[in-house]
Amino acid sequence: MRVQTMPDRQQQLGDTSPEEFRKQLHELADWIADFRENLGTLPVAPNDKPGAILAALPAKPPEEGELFEEILADVDQLLIPGMVHWSHPMFLGYFGWTTTAPAILGEIITAPLNVNAMTWRTCPAATELETLVVDWIRQWMQLPQEFGGVVYDTASVGVMHALAVAREEAAPSVRKLGLVGAGAPVFRIYASEQAHSSAEKAAIALGLGEGNVQRVPTDAHFCMDASALRETITRDTRNNYKPLAVIATVGTTSTASIDPVSEIAKMCRDNKMWLHIDGAYGAGFAILPENKLLTSGWSEADSIVVNPHKSLFVPLDFSVLYVRGLERLRRVFTLVPEYLRGDTVEAQKNYMDYGIQLGRRFRALKAWVIFRSFGRDGMAARLREFVRLANVLGQWIKSDDRFELAAPVSMGVVCFRFNVGDENKSDQFNSEIVERINASGRAYLTQTKLSGGTVMRVGLGNVLTTEDHLRKAWEMICQTASELNREK
Numbered sequence: 495m496r497v498q499t500m501p502d503r504q505q506q507l508g509d510t511s512p513e514e515f516r517k518q519l520h521e522l523a524d525w526i527a528d529f530r531e532n533l534g535t536l537p538v539a540p541n542d543k544p545g546a547i548l549a550a551l552p553a554k555p556p557e558e559g560e561l562f563e564e565i566l567a568d569v570d571q572l573l574i575p576g577m578v579h580w581s582h583p584m585f586l587g588y589f590g591w592t593t594t595a596p597a598i599l600g601e602i603i604t605a606p607l608n609v610n611a612m613t614w615r616t617c618p619a620a621t622e623l624e625t626l627v628v629d630w631i632r633q634w635m636q637l638p639q640e641f642g643g644v645v646y647d648t649a650s651v652g653v654m655h656a657l658a659v660a661r662e663e664a665a666p667s668v669r670k671l672g673l674v675g676a677g678a679p680v681f682r683i684y685a686s687e688q689a690h691s692s693a694e695k696a697a698i699a700l701g702l703g704e705g706n707v708q709r710v711p712t713d714a715h716f717c718m719d720a721s722a723l724r725e726t727i728t729r730d731t732r733n734n735y736k737p738l739a740v741i742a743t744v745g746t747t748s749t750a751s752i753d754p755v756s757e758i759a760k761m762c763r764d765n766k767m768w769l770h771i772d773g774a775y776g777a778g779f780a781i782l783p784e785n786k787l788l789t790s791g792w793s794e795a796d797s798i799v800v801n802p803h804k805s806l807f808v809p810l811d812f813s814v815l816y817v818r819g820l821e822r823l824r825r826v827f828t829l830v831p832e833y834l835r836g837d838t839v840e841a842q843k844n845y846m847d848y849g850i851q852l853g854r855r856f857r858a859l860k861a862w863v864i865f866r867s868f869g870r871d872g873m874a875a876r877l878r879e880f881v882r883l884a885n886v887l888g889q890w891i892k893s894d895d896r897f898e899l900a901a902p903v904s905m906g907v908v909c910f911r912f913n914v915g916d917e918n919k920s921d922q923f924n925s926e927i928v929e930r931i932n933a934s935g936r937a938y939l940t941q942t943k944l945s946g947g948t949v950m951r952v953g954l955g956n957v958l959t960t961e962d963h964l965r966k967a968w969e970m971i972c973q974t975a976s977e978l979n980r981e982k
């Protein structure tokens with residue numbers, strides 16, 4: 495077989511030749527398998543100054559084509575060392591991460607298909623597979639059949655769409671006339687102090703005003719205080735605000751705490767408010783039958799978001815928004831321009847009608863590959879292992895009196911603090927432990943603030959993380975804390 499040289503390639507139009515492409519794919523398959531096998535030996539995170547990677551890359555765009563081998567060599571030499579490796583077994587930041595072999599295979603199959611799933615007609619298989627996997631997740635989450643879903647990139651986009659429907663139902667014609675034209679009142683949205691900032695982002699995007707997102711205090715376990723919510727709604731109503739929606743979180747970003755959804759649902763019913771459940775992280779844990787209680791009150795929600803890219807092993811990005819009666823979402827966003835009309839006939843569902851986006855990737859395929867490869871049982875077993883590991887770490891923390899848990903261990907999340915003995919120095923001390931460990935490239939943790947104080951945070955969610963890895967990370971935390979103590 496003759497290997498193509500650059501001059502050959504420059505002379506031809508069209509794509510890489512089939513023989514050369516096959517050869518590149520085989521090389522890439524080895525590259526991926528090697529990467530995955532050796533990942534644990536790489537530094538988890540770089541320790542470069544901002545701009546270092548950019549400085550190593552040519553600023554001028556390429557005039558002539560380059561060989562794939564040269565490009566892949568630059569990935570190895572310039573990009574891989576500049577990455578935080580979220581799939582690394584010692585990556586314990588955020589909620590852990592969801593890279594798995596079936597997920598990589600799913601992404602690879604999707605790449606050559608590269609369809610646009612905007613309408614049913616533009617790719618029936620993509621539309622129908624999306625409907626199927628969204629319904630599989632619904633069944634796993636034990637949501638009633640009246641909930642229909644749509645796949646977006648992120649939960650932030652999901653909550654924005656949900657609140658757009660809430661806004662339209664509370665002030666019909668906003669879609670057509672805008673807030674002022676429709677004579678809309680000043681709406682208020684409620685979310686706990688621990689809820690994600692996507693609530694404010696949605697309010698900004700929808701013209702509701704970030705200041706109209708009212709943060710409700712939480713209890714000692716960082717769950718929304720239902721009586722504080724009731725008081726806030728009463729006060730707002732008295733002051734002529736119009737309570738629009740409550741965002742209840744199942745698995746908050748810092749501590750994975752769970753708001754009292756059933757109680758909140760009752761308040762929403764009494765006050766004719768929209769109930770959105772932010773289950774971006776936590777809702778995936780409903781696939782565990784022992785978590786039946788987790789889903790209490792969900793069937794009363796108007797919308798619920800879950801990020802399988804956080805807890806159900808699908809790689810970024812894949813987030814599902816469910817609405818009780820998906821038609822409510824369609825009514826707000828359907829708009830068919832003439833140039834698409836021909837492609838919308840005959841369809842049961844055109845996903846472009848269910849949001850802002852027109853062009854849509856075939857995201858359902860990767861989810862389908864993973865769900866079939868692991869089955870619910872396989873995913874549940876892995877989630878149980880994350881929960882087990884989180885509790886193991888919780889026990890280590892409890893049995894070392896230099897440390898304390900800063901929140902109850904919930905799902906795969908552990909928040910804790912080193913007791914410095916001097917409250918004024920505590921924040922900086924805990925923050926420095928995390929920064930030193932992350933700079934070492936040997937593990938990666940995050941930090942957050944709870945009750946005004948900085949705490950360390952570990953998220954278990956990587957299939958490659960074992961108890962040995964966790965033990966190493968714990969030893970590193972203890973050792974770094976001792977070193978810092980000696981230096982102070």
Ligand SMILES: Cc1ncc(COP(=O)(O)O)c(C=O)c1O
Nearest residue numbers: 648649650690745746747772774
């Ligand atoms: C509870 C919660 N909601 C929403 C989000 C936003 O998720 P996304 O990045 O998918 O927009 C996050 C992100 O961590 C989260 O923790």
